[in-house]
Amino acid sequence: MSIPLSLLAILSDRSAHGYGLKSRFEESTAGAWPLNVGQVYTTLRRLERDGLVLPEEGEGGARQTWRITDAGRTALEEWFGTPVEDDPPARDELSIKVLLAVAADAVDVTDIVQRQRVATMERLQRYTRRKRAADPERELPWTLLLDALILKAEAELKWLDLCEARLAERGR
C-alpha cells in the first residue's frame, strides 16, 4: 500500500493536520489498515521535500495543517489513472506452502488442503457475519472491503478444490 499517495488522496479534498489525516484515512478504508501518527508526519515531510504538499500558514506543531500542491494533484491523478498490476504476484504463503508440499514427497498434501479449506471457509463465514451486520448504505467502505475479502476467500477455496482434484487425478 502506498502511504504517500493515500495521504495525497485525502488532502485532495481539503487540507488537514497530521492526526486528521490519520483518522480520515482509517475512516475511508474501514479501519482495516491502521496508521500511526508518527508514520503520517514522516510521510508528510517526505511529500513536502518532493514538492507534493505544503504546510499552510498559521499554527505550527501538532496543529500544523497541510495542503496538496499542483504537482501533488498530478501525481495523484497518475496513480488513480494507472491500473493495479499484481504481476509478478506478491508472495503468497498459501500457494508457496502447497507447491512446496507437492514437491516434498513425504508431506500429505490432501491433509494440508483439507485443513486449509475448513480454515478459509470459517474466515469467509466470519466476514459474511460482519457483512450481515453492516448497513451497505451508511457503511459503504466497510461493505466493499468485506466483499473483497469474501471474494478472495472464495477464490482460495476454489483453488483448493482444483488442487485436490488435480492431485487425485495424478494419484490414479
Place this chain on the structure above:
Amino acid sequence: MTAPRRDGEPLLRFEDVGRGYGDGPHAVRALGPVRFDVRSGELVAVMGPSGSGKTTLLSLAGALERPTEGRVLLRGRDLATLSAPARAALRRRDIGYVFQDLNLLPGLTALENVSLPLELDGVRLAAAREEARAALDAVGLASLAARFPDDLSGGERQRVAIARAFVGPRELLLADEPTGNLDSVTGERVLRHLRAACDGGRTAILVTHDPSHAGWADRVLFLRDGVLVDEAASGAGCLVRVEDGP
C-alpha cells in the same frame, strides 16, 4: 409441525444414513454412511463436487427417498415409518423444497406456482394469493407475478422456485443449488432472505457450489464420494482488525 418442541432434540437427524442404488455388480452407494444433526433455526450449507451425494442427502432429508441404511429423523420421528399420506402432508406443509431442476408447473403463472402448495393445503384462495405475492416480493419478483415460467429468465425461475419453497409456515427449507443462475447481487439478496428466515426460527439446508453463498451458513458440511469429510463452523473473531465495523 405441531409436535411439542423438546429441548435439545435436533429438528433433523441423520443416523448413519446410507443410500444405495441397484444391486449386484451394478450397485452404487450414492451416500453414506453419514451422521449429523441440524438444530432448529440453523442454516447449514452442503458443498461437494458433482456426484458426491448432495442431491441424495437432500432428498432423504425431504422424505423424497428412503435410506437403505440408517434412519432419518425429523423431530425424533423416523421418516420411513410415516404412511404415504402423512409423508405427502409433511412435504406439502412442513418442508419447502427447491429442486435442482426447479419443477415449476409451466401452465401456471409465477404467482399460481407459489400459491399452489397453500391452496392444496386448504388455505383460502385470496389468502393464499396474498401470501404468494409477499413471497415473490421477498425475492424481488413482485412485478413478474403474472408471467409464466417459460417467459422468465433462468435466474427469475430460480427465484420463483425459492419463493414457492418459502411460502406458508414451512419450517424446513431444502434447496438444491438454488442460486446457480443468479448474479452476485441477486444471489446475495436471496441468501439474506434465507438467513433472515433462519434467524426467525426456520431451518434450512442449502446445497451450493458458491463459497460466498455457503458463507451465510452457520455450518458448512463438505461431502466427498458420499461421505462427510469436513465441517466448517462460523466462530467468533475476525482477521479484519476493527472489531465491530467502523
